[in-house]
Amino acid sequence: MIDQPDSAENFILAYGGRTRCRRCAAKCKSTQERCRAPAMAGRRVCRLHGGKSTGPRSDEGRSRCAGAKTVHGRETREVRRKRAIALAELRQIEEIGFECGLLEGRRSPGPKPR
Ligand SMILES: [Zn+2]
Structure with missing residues (x-):
């Protein structure tokens, strides 16, 4: 997780160094290293780590998400x-x-x- 959002390691250069963008904040489960992909615009993670997700939209989806995250209640x-x-x-x-x-x-x- 990002501690200081404006530190240099939270940004990477993309498109051959022509643009500076936010780095994905996700951590790999197997290597414990941080993802090296650029984060999606306005998001803190890349498209592979949930940057494309819009979250649950319907009431049914929200309740399913809450049920999946509930450990014991x-x-x-x-x-x-x-x-x-x-x-x-x-x-x-x-x-x-x-x-x-x-x-x-x-x-x-x-x-x-x-
Ligand atoms: Zn990522």
Whole structure:
């Protein structure tokens, strides 16, 4: 994956050095080397690595794509949203405990849930 999009290794010269274009960001699975083809215009990968893909268009296609990418379905956006709400409530209860003197010492680690 590209870390610095404007670094020199992300560009190659094509058409005998007459044009400078973005290099494909795909990595070969067998050699672990980066693809040497130019990326398609407005894309970050070449035509062989999905540059021609328009992605799923229809609702049926989007649902098939989501089904193919779902590993187990236990970690969804809804589950994460509910967990964040529960952690925010727990944090408020913890703050009340500290204010009342029921709790002492360290507070729970991690960022404050929103
Ligand atoms: Zn490529």
